[in-house]
Amino acid sequence: MSNVLIIDNDDATGSALCRTVTDMGHDASWRKNLREGVPLAVSQPFDVVFLDIHLPDGNGLDLLPVIQATPSTPEIIIMTGADEPDAAETAIKSGAWDYVTKGAAPEEVKLPLVRAIQYRQEKLYCSRKNVTSLKRDDIVGSSRKLTACLDLVAQAAVNDIPILITGETGTGKELFARAIHHNSGRAAGNFVVVDCAALPDTLVESLLFGHEKGAFTGAEHGRDGLILQAHGGTLFLDEVGELSVSVQRAFLRVLQEHRFRPLGGSREVESDFRLVSATNRDLDAMAQGGQFRSDLLFRLRSFTIEIPPLRDRDGDVKELVRYHMDRLCERYGLAHKGVAPEFLQSLAAYAWPGNVRELINTLDRVIASARYEPTLFPKHLPSDIRIKAARAANGHKWQGDAPRAAFHGLPPLHDFRDETVQRAENNYLHELIALTRGNINEACRISGLSPSRLYALMKSHGIHRRYFDPDAEGE
Amino acid sequence: MQILLFARDGVGDHIRNAVTRTVPETEVFSAMDDLVSRFRCPSGEPVVAVLIVGSLNELAALRQMKGILHDCRTVLVLPDREAETVAAGHRLHPRFLGCLDDDGEEIAAVLCKMLAQQEKDRAEHRPGG
Missing domain, CATH: 3.40.50.300 (P-loop containing nucleotide triphosphate hydrolases)
Known part of the structure; x- marks a missing residue:
């Protein structure tokens, strides 16, 4: 099913076109002037736009490039009078998909619409195929x-x-x-x-x-x-x-x-x-x-x-955080970290004027300050970013009924205690292995643990000697 | 901003001297393991690395470290200008590629401009700035 927008001030033409479109199983939206039609085309995705030339508030052809440049880049079918061959020519030259004569029988409208939708679907398919087979290297995101x-x-x-x-x-x-x-x-x-x-x-x-x-x-x-x-x-x-x-x-x-x-x-x-x-x-x-x-x-x-700025790449911040956080933890020989939803919310609310590079630098700073802590919370973010993110969130995203996850209550004591012990144990083991540069005998001596117990704990925390001992690379 | 320079003792001394004279805060490493350990310490600061390579073996070792060099800008100084050496060097994606027989002052001048540009970018996009 496709979405079709009709911009035409003529009641008879507009209603007949709406019927034809819905009879073909598509969704139709109808606006009678450019003032209402163009903002709708900008704010909602449309596959095809039927655009009249003579509208009460302007010439449709003048705004054809604007509609083509909207995020959904719809195909445009111009509607002309029977006595306007020049307008049809202008429409095609302007990059419109096709033109139909106003008041034409439904059958004459259906074929250009079917072809426009077919063309669009094939174009989208090829585009996805191209992107799927592309070697992306470190380009992360799916916005x-x-x-x-x-x-x-x-x-x-x-x-x-x-x-x-x-x-x-x-x-x-x-x-x-x-x-x-x-x-x-x-x-x-x-x-x-x-x-x-x-x-x-x-x-x-x-x-x-x-x-x-x-x-x-x-x-x-x-x-x-x-x-x-x-x-x-x-x-x-x-x-x-x-x-x-x-x-x-x-x-x-x-x-x-x-x-x-x-x-x-x-x-x-x-x-x-x-x-x-x-x-x-x-x-x-x-x-x-x-x-x-x-x-x-x-x-x-x-x-x-x-290349779009990061603030315009909806949803990519989370993917970037996961990708680069894992990469950085691996590089620093740290156990992979969990992230609290509030941490991601704060990052997503920030505008990132320095874009992906600033995000990566920020994650690096976060890791430097929360080196052995297994889970990242907003408190680990630089305060300037937290403040800006909080202001942005309060101003835009968390108004009305928006999520308030950051303000939920305390966790059950049992969960809190387990998490705290886990975190402390993780910190201790990382310090221990770093201090002894992976020397197990020395680590056992300091900690009072048996080798088998130490190995078991290291395994459960995902700590490898090789992160600290270059000679243990092959382990 | 951190500037790390790697050069084994006796390799590219004229470049090392020019860089450390021009950018005194440069941290110098003469052992690859020490450089790796340094890269594995998170600091939260952008890094520019000057890697002065004395042999093809060292270049191969650096290529093994490509993941570690991922986030830093690199000035790479190659042991020779053979096409294969140059090709191997470009695979490390350096921002500047030089050779051991280059004038040390030239390399230092490139580094200075690179640092100035980085500082400018950071100042423009510093949170709160």
Whole structure:
């Protein structure tokens, strides 16, 4: 069953269309003007929108791009008068799925609708298939926005055009660039990172293009540049907005011809690389201000992927927390930690201006402060984050009948006591094994436990000697 | 921010000296096990690692530690410029790839710019900031 929105002020046409749609087993919503119809299209998912051109508050064609850009990206069928062939042409040129004549018989409306729904279902299926078969590396999450982004990664991976990845700081642009490389035909080649923000101005050209011995004072050896190192692979220009205008000019030529001359060299060299760039800056504004070459920008963004900020990725915080918490605990040789629902609620309520990177740094800080505690509670979070999360939650999410899980009462004494003992025992054992660097005899001497009892307790708490004793790796 | 530098004694001394002179708070490790132990202590602070590799065996050992290096920005200095060595180096996803015969001041300059950029990002997105 699909959801269909009808925006038409004509009672006879609107009601007949509603009947046709519902008779076909779909849900129909009907609005008589753009003022009500467009917000509905934005707030609810629709598969198909029937859009009249002549509405009391405007021309439907003017708002066609707005409706196409709504989260559900519906297919749009324009309704025109019988005497408006130009309007039909304009509708198709604007990217509408099809057009129908107002007052047409139901049979004439059904076929475009059936085809639009079929097209949409197949498109969604292919999109899911692409994303499912994608090697995601460390890209974690299943929100609608992230999935749409991964679909673009899958599309980008199967061709060779330059890609521009945009997004706020900390959204993981490099991870997406790597995913494009690892899923492309160039995966066996090098993935060469050029951190444009970290290259001193005096070194950028020699690092990018390489140089011959003696090309300049101090050039005691010849050096291949990063562009040549990317031959057969992917060149990733991170923070591309930081490149100086003179380097942009030189790089534009490389991008056009894939040939360049190393500094001090007499011959050109060739590099067959695929370019992926990333930035968190507004390159259009920079181009307007003369800080970024518009011809280079045009070439960089043959295909653009915008990484959503974490605050817009509904539900992904929980998945990210589980994934990175397990990874960090493993790295630090700690038992995997449980998380209280309130802990996750606090994290989900925070806005994460520094995005995924800030979340990972926060989890690292949490682990540093709750090293041997088996369960994480909001008290383990940095206070500034707790305060901001609490304010956000009070302001938005916990009003009215929303969940109040954070304020439930005390647990039964039996549960409380068991959990406290478990936590204390876990802390003690971790300290013990860390102190003795995994030396069981020494640990038994200090604790007064027998070896078999100590091993049993370590096993029950998921503590391994190898975390503390490099020589015990094979255990 | 923590800066950790690994170099076995006698390997890349000119780079180590330039880095520690430019960024005095750098923690220096000359044994791989000590570096691993250090990485296994949670500190809650972002890490930048300067890894000066003296041999292909050391590079292979670092590749075994890829999971440990996951969250830090890495400046990797390779023992030579052979294509296979460079390819192995890129698989560690360094933010900067150099070679033992590079000028130590260059590496230090890259590190300084990287740290300045990191500090700028942190200041912009520090909670409460």
